[in-house]
């Protein structure tokens with residue numbers, strides 16, 4: 541289960557009940573009397589800003605929507621390239637395509653996040669920015685990424701869908717890039733079933749994000765936060781509704797204690813497994829800041845990893861990632877270069893397909909890591925004895941495999 545969904549309870553019920561009593565499910569107006577600054581959506585945005593230490597947060601209807609809103613706000617369009625890690629969720633690729641850009645795939649390193657060196661290798665005159673994904677609770681190594689991007693005039697968009705509540709060098713993930721997104725989908729740290737958030741320090745990007753998410757409009761509520769600077773353009777509708785916002789407000793308040801608890805359980809689990817020669821752990825660029833809800837280690841070979849997974853599953857411990865993430869090169873849309881725009885999609889200028897950069901063999905390191913990884917779950921409702929038991933099963937099966 542996701543972290544947030546385990547804890548849905550009285551606070552969510554209280555907030556949702558209030559929305560129903562108000563008869564105002566839309567954030568901007570309705571029967572009851574709960575518009576700005578008292579709408580739940582506005583209050584969630586203030587909470588998101590406080591939590592991340594950023595000037596502007598915008599609630600939206602999903603993390604995928606948040607990515608499209610942010611990429612649109614950043615001005616991505618036809619002919620633009622955006623670097624994304626090949627090991628990433630569907631939306632990291634699809635959002636770039638949906639705004640007309642071309643995702644350019646990059647290797648991940650032992651952090652399972654973007655290898656910063658890939659920015660130098662992949663930047664072309666058409667590159668506009670870098671989408672950094674903080675995969676499953678661990679922020680990417682942002683310092684070199686931000687430096688390399690800045691040197692090349694690229695923006696950085698942080699995808700913090702899977703790592704809400706994590707920090708990097710003492711500051712929240714999501715507060716470093718030009719923009720960042722969160723997801724409140726069912727399996728996330730905070731859940732509203734469907735929901736998301738866009739973050740930025742820039743008033744100009746905030747205005748553009750609001751317009752992307754609200755039909756190109758820039759209503760008074762937002763103008764009061766950052767003055768209107770540009771004319772309307774055609775936006776979409778990714779607005780956050782009051783029901784989702786009511787749940788999000790209750791959930792956001794729990795992130796700190798939840799992360800502290802999960803990190804404690806992770807420490808118990810790791811201590812139980814201990815150091816085993818030949819086994820390496822996922823590299824965490826800032827070990828003070830990850831969430832700890834899914835620990836990863838790498839076995840020496842793919843066969844050994846598979847054997848450990850199989851035997852641990854037989855003993856009741858499932859060791860596959862909870863994200864459904866795998867290399868983008870294995871997705872049907874990459875194999876076929878298919879897009880909503882058919883023959884006018886961003887990959888049609890390649891004569892042969894799959895072109896270099898979109899073939900599995902172009903990402904040997906990512907594939908090697910993916911085959912050798914073991915994902916160890918930690919739930920927020922686990923007891924210490926359960927974390928220790930999972931660690932013990934792992935230790936026994938790994939030692940058995942490695943002899």
Ligand SMILES: Cc1ncc(COP(=O)(O)O)c(C=O)c1O
Nearest residue numbers: 602603604629631701723724725
């Ligand atoms: C890394 C990443 N980005 C984006 C998303 C999209 O979020 P959502 O499911 O809210 O659209 C997800 C989650 O599913 C994700 O894991």
